[in-house]
Amino acid sequence: MNRDMLYDETEETKTRYVGFIGEHKRYDLALTQTDRFYGKTLVIDIQSGRSAIIGPDDLEEEGYLAHAFNLTEDEAVELHRFLSEIIF
Template sequence: MNLFERLYDEQEDVKVQFIGFTTESARYDFGIVYTNMFFGKPLVVCMQTGRSTLLCAEEAENWEHVKKVFQIKCDNEAQDLSLFFEQKLPTMSFESQY
């Protein structure tokens, strides 16, 4: 009996960028995986906590989403992190996602 239905099993060479920086009250270390999977959205991984999300620049504008995903306690820190991602991540049109 087959318990799992395979949805995809892809392999690709990807670009990964590691970025570490500090703010007034925190240190951040992220890995950003640029892939063709997931509609081309980068996979953003917090190297300190292991939390990750698919994120493009437009989605990063929503600092409350960034705060929730990476469990940031301070609104100002989340806003700063959101601004960083807006500048760093590629933009994605809605049409290219769906």
């Protein structure tokens, strides 16, 4: 089979699993640190399977978390508060 490979790399990463209950929902996240995304964190919502590559600049973009993780505005505020503590 012919395929045009764009990349095929293996890298050591650091992953933190976090679960917490906010005022509006439960959050189960996997936060992966890697050199691949220019210092940004790969955030995966384990419950929904949604993911986003997030850095400090993304946290400041209005509506980004709500859109990326299909959250209400209140849920996005909760997630923003948490991620702001660990992503810098």
